[in-house]
Amino acid sequence: MKIPFLDVGATYLELKQEIDDAVSRVLNSGCYILGPEVEAFENDWAKYCGANYSVGLASGLDSISLALRALNIGNNDEVIVPSHTYIATWIAITSVGAIPIPVEPDPKTYNIDPKKVEDVISPKTKVILPVHLYGQPADIGQILEIAKKYNINVVEDAAQSHGACYKGKRIGAHGDIVCWSFYPGKSLGAFGDAGAITTNNPDLAKKIITLRNYGSQKKYINELEGVNSRLDPIQAAILRVKLKYLDSWNERRKIIASIYTKELNNSSLILPHVPEWADPVWHLYVIRSNNRDLLKTRLNEAGVETILHYPIPPHLQDAFQNLKITEKSYPIARQIAGEVLSLPIGPHLEPQHSEKIVSILKSSLKKK
Numbered sequence: 307m308k309i310p311f312l313d314v315g316a317t318y319l320e321l322k323q324e325i326d327d328a329v330s331r332v333l334n335s336g337c338y339i340l341g342p343e344v345e346a347f348e349n350d351w352a353k354y355c356g357a358n359y360s361v362g363l364a365s366g367l368d369s370i371s372l373a374l375r376a377l378n379i380g381n382n383d384e385v386i387v388p389s390h391t392y393i394a395t396w397i398a399i400t401s402v403g404a405i406p407i408p409v410e411p412d413p414k415t416y417n418i419d420p421k422k423v424e425d426v427i428s429p430k431t432k433v434i435l436p437v438h439l440y441g442q443p444a445d446i447g448q449i450l451e452i453a454k455k456y457n458i459n460v461v462e463d464a465a466q467s468h469g470a471c472y473k474g475k476r477i478g479a480h481g482d483i484v485c486w487s488f489y490p491g492k493s494l495g496a497f498g499d500a501g502a503i504t505t506n507n508p509d510l511a512k513k514i515i516t517l518r519n520y521g522s523q524k525k526y527i528n529e530l531e532g533v534n535s536r537l538d539p540i541q542a543a544i545l546r547v548k549l550k551y552l553d554s555w556n557e558r559r560k561i562i563a564s565i566y567t568k569e570l571n572n573s574s575l576i577l578p579h580v581p582e583w584a585d586p587v588w589h590l591y592v593i594r595s596n597n598r599d600l601l602k603t604r605l606n607e608a609g610v611e612t613i614l615h616y617p618i619p620p621h622l623q624d625a626f627q628n629l630k631i632t633e634k635s636y637p638i639a640r641q642i643a644g645e646v647l648s649l650p651i652g653p654h655l656e657p658q659h660s661e662k663i664v665s666i667l668k669s670s671l672k673k674k
């Protein structure tokens with residue numbers, strides 16, 4: 307028996323007729339760039355997130371870099387970012403010419419530690435960029451307080467947290483701009499690349515609408531040096547269908563997560579920690595062990611696919627050697643990278659499969 311980490315095709319099979327109808331509606335419409343499908347998804351997504359505006363974009367990476375550009379972040383501005391995140395968060399910052407200033411995660415939640423943010427604020431700091439990693443909301447309340455005190459902006463990377471709540475309120479408009487990816491493997495995924503921002507600020511929404519379309523609001527009148535980062539209407543139509551099922555899919559993820567937590571509670575593994583103010587969406591179920599590589603091998607031998615999120619922190623990637631961050635910096639990020647293991651989770655994983663994964667893990671822990 308093979309258990310994939312995530313069966314991305316299963317969402318299509320579940321909703322085949324509805325998705326086929328949506329795609330053929332777009333193909334028959336004759337409108338293939340922006341237009342009513344994109345607007346309809348933007349409205350649905352803003353409403354779901356509790357935000358006033360949403361702007362559909364071509365990817366999650368673009369959503370972060372355009373959010374920074376909308377806030378006029380550029381050369382030599384400093385952006386505070388977690389030391390433990392997917393590299394896209396950092397690339398978005400350097401792509402606008404700004405400097406990522408890393409802050410270590412809270413070792414329990416893996417999200418940026420708000421207690422360490424003030425230490426790195428300088429006159430050049432323009433933005434704090436927390437990531438709601440693994441489906442767990444970061445401590446956005448604390449971060450907003452610090453940002454207010456120093457009069458700096460907050461851009462949230464919510465690429466892994468569709469539907470997560472902080473103190474009962476959905477992620478989507480706590481900070482100035484919230485950035486989303488609909489990469490196929492995300493909890494709300496398109497069948498190709500797609501992204502969006504949400505915000506309550508009409509001026510920022512308008513600026514991103516302009517930036518995504520060559521800096522133009524009126525054809526051939528270009529007010530900004532923009533980019534081409536338009537959400538594809540076919541993907542928008544697919545996302546509209548899938549959004550209706552997001553909450554029920556998140557519920558199914560929650561059941562899998564609760565099986566893992568219940569069954570592995572008394573083991574030597576470090577399990578996800580959920581603060582009392584957090585309502586996570588279990589985009590990933592990440593365990594930690596100093597025998598991570600052995601556990602991954604054992605699971606793999608039994609046909610269970612696991613993934614490491616992430617094996618190398620951004621500051622140790624060749625891509626960022628130009629930042630001249632010393633090797634020994636950010637020990638918490640380095641330790642987490644060496645110990646994390648993401649177990650299969652998704653709306654189409656059978657609960658009995660998670661039981662099987664648990665029993666393989668338990669016997670591997672006993673044997674070693």
Ligand SMILES: *Cc1c(COP(=O)(O)O)cnc(C)c1O
Pocket residue numbers: 365366367368391392394395437463465466487488489499500501
């Ligand atoms: C997926 C992801 C991104 C990038 O999204 P793309 O759509 O692949 O560009 C950014 N940040 C985080 C945390 C992600 O998980």
